[in-house]
Amino acid sequence: MLDFPNAKINLGLYVTEKRPDGFHNLQTCFYPVRWCDALEVLPSEKLQFDMTGLPVPGNPETNLCLKAYKLLQQDYDLPPVHLHLHKVIPMGAGLGGGSADAAFALRILNQLFELGLEDDALENYARQLGSDCAFFIRNKPVVATGRGDEFTPINLDLSGYTCVIVHPGIHITTAEAYGSIKPQQPSCSMEMLLKQDVKVWKEVLKNDFEEALFPKYPELPRLKEQLYEAGASYAAMTGSGSAVYGLFKEAPANLIFPAHYAVWQGLL
Incomplete structure (x- = not known):
């Protein structure tokens, strides 16, 4: 069975407080985009996992797709499978690619072996794999709070907009990003901010990580300005x-980036 785990972008991101468990509470909007990996799961005589495409650092045995299989196997007598992941979505980019891979692995295994798990149950499994994994079970726009795993559906339709995503090859770890953030409450709720016209989001919709990371990585504010100069209604760093x-x-029609940048453009 073959499926195509997709990326997401964050429309605004506010880090509101540090939690007693060491994580942070936040407010953001997750919106799915069509930049996709490919994940195939087939019955096999033994459990196998391999990857092609972009190189993924670390031990393949710790990949979230494999963790998703083993998580379900704790509760269901799953036969062995061969999981093959073709990696396209850049890592360390704030696009949620690894989380999507894990969530789609759960979805595929549920279908392949007719486990009968509803979306609520799949989300509960996904939350054990990562803070934003559960979003990709339903894969629809939500306002996310808590650690990014508590969702409120939002009636937000950006279809017709062209999204251009640019990854300059910089890998920012979650620890690095959160290590330089100062939690604060936004001036009003995400729902109220997103009800405003997209053309005014530039003035009201912020990503707190920009203030912390833009001085350290000047390529990022330059990219944001380049997108505005090309006519973007709204531009921001994601995640x-x-x-x-x-x-x-x-x-x-007039965007040109260095050859080593990863770029995706498509309709939302």
């Missing part, structure tokens, strides 16, 4: 970085 995206009413 804790380092990808920067722009939303355009009409597809831009």
Whole structure:
């Protein structure tokens, strides 16, 4: 069975407080985009996992797809499978690619072996794998709070906008990003901010990590400004970085980036 785990962007991101468990509470909006990996799961005589595409650092045995299989196996007598992941979404970019891979692994295994798990149950499994994994179970726009794993559906439709996402090859770890953040409450709720027209988001919708990371990585504010100069209605860093995206009413024709940058452009 083959599926295509997709990325997400953050529309605004506010780190509101540090929690007693060491994590942070936040407010953000997750919005799915069509930049995708590919994940195939097939029955096999023994458990196998391999990858192609972008190189993923670390031990493959710790990959979230494999962890998703083993998590379900604790509760269900799953036969062995061969998981093959073709990695396209850049890592350390704030696009949620690894979380999507894990969530789609759960979804595929649920279908393949007819486990009958509803979305609520799949989300509960996904939360054990990562803070934003559960978003990719339903894969619809939400306001996320808590650690980024508590969701409120939001009626937000950006279809017709062209999204351009640029990853300059900078890998920002979660620890680095949160280590330089100063938690604060936003002036008003995400729901109220997102009800305003996209063309005024530039003035009201912020990503707290920009203030912390832009001075350290000057390529990022330059990218954001380049997207605005090309006509973006709104541009921002997504997640804790380092990808920067722009939303355009009409597809831009004058954007040129260095050859080593990873770039995706498509309709939302």
